[in-house]
Amino acid sequence: MKAIITHRYLPRRILSLAVGSPLGQGAQVNEVPIPSITDSEVLVKVCAVALNPIDFKDIDFISPRNSAIGCDYAGEVFRVGKNSEQRWKIGDKIAGFVHGGLYPDIGSFAEYVKVDGDLAWKVPDEMTLGEATTYGVPAATAMLSLAYLDIPWVDIEHGCSGQGTQSTILIYSGGSNVGLFAIQLAKRAGYNVVATASPRSFDLAKRYGADAVYDYRTSASIGEIKKAYPNITKALDCFSEGSSAAFCADVLREGKVVTLLDQGKPKKANVTYTFLMLYTVFGRKFQLMAPLGPVFPVMPADREIISKFYGSLSTLSLDAVRPPPVTMIKGGFKEIFDGLKTLRKGEGRGTKLVIEF
Template identity: 85%
Template sequence: MKAVITHRFLPKRLLSLALGSPLGQGAQVNDVRVPSITDNEVLVKVHAVALNPIDFKDIDFISPRNSAIGCDYAGEVASVGKISGQRWKVGDRIAGFVHGGLYPDVGSFAEYLKVDGDLAWKVPAEITPGEAASYGVPAATAMLGLSYLDIGWVDIKNGRSSAQGDQPTILIYSGGSNVGLFAIQLAKRAGYKVVATASPRSFDLAKRYGADAVYDYRTSASIGDIKKDYPNITRALDCFSEGTSAAFCADVLREGKVVTLLDQGKPKKANVTYTFLMVYTAFGRKFQMLAPLGPVFPVKPADRKAISQFYGNLSTLLSLGVVRPPPITAIKGGFSEIFEGLETLRKGEGRGTKLVVEFE
């Protein structure tokens, strides 16, 4: 089969990282073996992929040489293992995400892909492949972030209305991002009032997905405005996690916890803690980023449980209209279109939409 595979050695990746821009193209389409599956895995014929910033960062800086690239996918079950076959059958429509960019045989930018059978979801007939692929890394990250904030799966699954008691408030920084849009919807389902930050051009978008109030993250005055309007916020999910975003969240909180998607260091405000999440911890393998130099991440069974529960019930949430996909831009094509889309993301373009490639 054909797949996107990295070819840079570590020194060139480190030099690219130091320069802040890639030195040439760090991946190419190679002919590789179709991956073999274990009893717990499913082999997927890939029909669509969604593009994430981590994909080009893997190519440019992070991924070891000969790693398969790509995380988000939608497709059709091609074969099943002995255990995964209890849930899946050949021909089922399937979607989810994988830990692309680290292993030679795991990456969604390929004709075939192996996935863990319990970390994927069955796609209803009315959902297009491009839409299904958008429920990958961003949706899983949102779910995991809320679980780190002690927002219970039971409330998300069953729904919780404000009539069931006091309605707590959560701050979602970068509410117009793909992760933010999913987090807004899931938090609303759990019965939370959602205060979001976004750029002014994304205010309406965040509100359409359920945000009760939206503030401009670009001005520090918004911190005081939020504290005045919502003085009792104790939970924040930082979906941007760069620059001063985590400090912004901490300043808003009276006390409590900020969950970030990148390591923002130790908290600088009393009674506020930072927790850093890495969504790949759901896959049950200890791993290291930018080996042998980067941080090591342990196995976290609770993270796997959170994502497995979410995907196991996602079709039901979709039927209830609880979790809509972000606005998507679907492109018909193949590997060339994937590289073009990644270049769009690399340039900081394509904001306000999720780029997906539907294979022809």
């Protein structure tokens, strides 16, 4: 099969990271073997992929040479391991994400991808595979973040939005793909949602359920939020760069901020930062930019959360958990590379780029 594979050695990746831009093309389309699967895995014929910033970061800086690239996918079940036969059959429409960028045989930017049978979801007939692929990294990150903030899965699964809870959560960068999913899931759990966004994304965040939206670019918003919502104890920082985590900590009376990049320790007393690394759901210990980067342990509880989420996603109301705005592009590997260039330049905001093969 054809797949996008990295070919940059560690010194070149470190140099690219140091200068802040990729030096040359870090990946190419190669002919590689179709992955073999274990009893607990499923082989998927890929029909659509969604692009994430982590994909070009893998190519440019993170991924070791000869790693398969790509995380989000949707497609059709092609082969089923015997332990997954109760859940999947050949021809089922399936979607999810994988830990692309680390292994030679796991990546969604390929004609076939192998996935864990319990970490994928069955796409309903009323949804296209292009839409389904957006429920990968962003949706799973939002779900796991809320779990880290001690929001019970049962409240999201059954929906507590009509019970009138007075609890409020802050979602920084609510117009991002992770933010839009987090807004919807938190609303479904019964929370009031205060979001930050750029003014051009105010309406978008409100359409997805935010009760109030503030401009993250002005420090005056911190005082405005604290005055209107003085008892916030939970925050999700979907940006996790610059002063975003500090902004969240300043808003909180006390409590926890979940960040998507390591932000160190907060300066504010009674506030903690919890760093989330989504790939812990796959039950494998791993290291980023080995042998230099951080090591992440196996975390079975994280897997259980996403397994439950994907196990129920097909039956959740599609009106309650909608995909973000999507830009569908028909094509293949060339269009994937073109889309990653768009993301690399900081363009394509306010939409999710999806390539339909």
